[in-house]
Amino acid sequence: MRVFIVYCHPSEDSFTKNIRDAFIKGITDSGNEYVISDLYKMDFNADMSEQEYLRDANYRNTPDVAADVLAEHEKINSSDAIAFIYPVFWTEAPAKLVGWFDRVWSYGFAYGDKKMKMMEKAMILCSAGNPIERLEQFGLLASMKKVMFGDRLFNRAKQMEFVVFDGTSREKETREGNWEQNTKKAYEKGKNFFADAEESFSVDDRFFTAVENSASGEVSEQTVFCYHQKGNVIWAEYSGGDIVKGFLIGTMDEEHNLHFNYQHMNTDGNLRTGSCDSAPKIENGKLRFNEKWKWTMGEEGTSVIEEI
Numbered sequence: 001m002r003v004f005i006v007y008c009h010p011s012e013d014s015f016t017k018n019i020r021d022a023f024i025k026g027i028t029d030s031g032n033e034y035v036i037s038d039l040y041k042m043d044f045n046a047d048m049s050e051q052e053y054l055r056d057a058n059y060r061n062t063p064d065v066a067a068d069v070l071a072e073h074e075k076i077n078s079s080d081a082i083a084f085i086y087p088v089f090w091t092e093a094p095a096k097l098v099g100w101f102d103r104v105w106s107y108g109f110a111y112g113d114k115k116m117k118m119m120e121k122a123m124i125l126c127s128a129g130n131p132i133e134r135l136e137q138f139g140l141l142a143s144m145k146k147v148m149f150g151d152r153l154f155n156r157a158k159q160m161e162f163v164v165f166d167g168t169s170r171e172k173e174t175r176e177g178n179w180e181q182n183t184k185k186a187y188e189k190g191k192n193f194f195a196d197a198e199e200s201f202s203v204d205d206r207f208f209t210a211v212e213n214s215a216s217g218e219v220s221e222q223t224v225f226c227y228h229q230k231g232n233v234i235w236a237e238y239s240g241g242d243i244v245k246g247f248l249i250g251t252m253d254e255e256h257n258l259h260f261n262y263q264h265m266n267t268d269g270n271l272r273t274g275s276c277d278s279a280p281k282i283e284n285g286k287l288r289f290n291e292k293w294k295w296t297m298g299e300e301g302t303s304v305i306e307e308i
């Protein structure tokens with residue numbers, strides 16, 4: 001199996017380089033192989049040209065794709081999986097990697113009549129100066145994950161994982177203090193990269209839509225739920241169709257059933273609330289939940305939500 005590593009850091013004197021090398025060692029020690037694009041070393045041109053803009057913005061599947069972009073397409077389609085390794089800069093990837101997406105995720109390859117191979121797995125390994133608690137409290141980690149999972153990698157990888165090595169800025173003791181442990185973690189991520197994935201019932205950063213609902217229910221195929229999970233606590237935002245904005249929060253029990261309260265504002269301007277118990281099932285690698293819900297006002301119903 002082969003993993004394509006997209007690496008982006010301006011300096012060799014960095015924690016991120018250490019993570020990259022440990023991850024690569026894990027990949028090769030497990031008998032797998034890799035190909036890498038080191039975007040700074042390659043001096044990858046991250047600026048989309050006007051011609052590229054006009055081609056992609058007008059959905060033109062013309063053959064005039066630049067040679068450096070074609071080379072990246074070839075690396076993707078000759079690999080089984082993809083990994084991105086970078087430091088967090090202003091809650092994003094460095095601009096060079098953002099530009100890599102602008103150019104490499106071109107029309108006719110990553111969207112439209114796409115030629116891009118479905119990746120078995122996509123992994124993001126990023127270092128962040130801030131501690132994870134701050135990234136969570138301010139919603140910054142959720143933003144980073146949403147951009148990568150909900151947009152760039154959406155429907156382009158069967159399985160996705162986002163790993164943050166936090167507290168790594170140079171003035172923090174945790175940078176040196178956790179160095180060895182983090183190196184080991186990156187190595188293990190590489191070593192187990194192609195190990196058979198266990199069926200995952202975690203709902204973290206997974207998107208769902210309602211495929212069935214009772215007549216008195218309000219969510220529908222137009223409603224998208226974005227779920228999150230920390231330990232046994234689960235929560236989600238949802239909107240679309242008859243729902244202007246909704247939130248739910250609850251727990252996942254040991255059998256992976258969800259128990260939560262929900263509230264939403266519907267398009268008639270009514271605030272509706274209720275509770276729901278939800279049983280999971282994995283079909284064709286996708287999570288589905290059979291839900292039994294009850295409005296606070298009394299009426300009950302059932303629905304099914306399915307991973308998008």
Ligand SMILES: Cc1cc2nc3c(=O)[nH]c(=O)nc-3n(C[C@H](O)[C@H](O)[C@H](O)COP(=O)(O)O)c2cc1C
Nearest residue numbers: 014015016087088089090091127128129130168169
């Ligand atoms: C321009 C710049 C912007 C940064 N922005 C963030 C940020 O938004 N959030 C964060 O947690 N760390 C941020 N950092 C810290 C980097 O993520 C930090 O350099 C890295 O985690 C340390 O690893 P390194 O030695 O590989 O650079 C920023 C660093 C730089 C240089």
